[in-house]
Amino acid sequence: MRVLIVDDEPLARARLAALLGECAGVEVVGSVSDAEAALDQLGDLQPDLLLLDINMPGMSGTALAQRLSGRKRPQVVFCTAYESHALQAFELGAVDYLLKPVRLERLHEALQRARQRLTQAPREAVSYLHGRLRGEQVRVALDDVVYLLAEEKYVVVQHRGGQLLLEESLRQLEEAYPDQLIRLHRNCLAPSQRLIGLKTLSDGRVLARLSGTELTPEVSRRNLPTLRRLLRMG
Structure with missing residues (x-):
């Protein structure tokens, strides 16, 4: 699974990359600090999954997820310090909602859910x-x-x-x-x-x-x- 990390905090990106290094079948294809940069690189990196922060300078994580709603790839897992956006995240079709600091066990669960959704989706939904x-x-x-x-x-x-x-x-x-x-x-x-x-x-x-x-x-x-x-x- 190709994963792109999107978070404005360098330490948060480094921690997620380290945790993903302990997950089998995962490749970190990129790590960027804002949603605009993620949008710019989707075509080149072709990620299967975004690990996406919500509160970032410029475009928010939820705004980026809205742009991607209806697409089979990439799927979205939100990684945030706040519980208040959970309902909106799932309304946008997020696979999972992880609270920081992200635990390895919960990350495994989110990755498994993303794999299942990628495998089970019969066709690309309307973009x-x-x-x-x-x-x-x-x-x-x-x-x-x-x-x-x-x-x-x-x-x-x-x-x-x-x-x-x-x-x-x-x-x-x-x-x-x-x-x-x-x-x-x-x-x-x-x-x-x-x-x-x-x-x-x-x-x-x-x-x-x-x-x-x-x-x-x-x-x-x-x-x-x-x-x-x-x-x-x-």
Whole structure:
């Protein structure tokens, strides 16, 4: 099992790493100090499980878990000094809720539960993007997304029901959903299943044809080979 430790306290990260070293079948693939860094590295590290603190500078652990809700991987085990977030943690689908200082026996139990959930899940659940609409927190299924466009401080999500604003960068989203989102240009992502064709203009520029919209975003030369390969694969 590939485990990523996310905690803003260096001593807490070191203790968890030491405990995991006593657990068979576990590989610590990373140890980061905040949720944003964890989100950045999901694509590269491909962890099966996050050992996640809740109270951290910037994005909280519960906010990160909300971003990942509905996904088979990574599963989440919260590791915190406070009992007050337990109900919210399980509502977000956490495997377990460990109180600091984490005991080895409880860590074994949490790892076993995570293994069972990873093994038993028959298929990937629906993935959701969480953002803001007129000041309210809302979510949209990734299957309903048409494209994502970077504009100033936000990412605008165009979906079948309208638009949504996200605070994550395109890079964070691309790495969080590497099997579902493809990059068209430095400022544009789209779900891979939306790509239905490429159109070459007389000046040599290439546009992407996407299902569900008349918008034809420009494709950068860097990303063109990947898109052509994807279309050949059907």
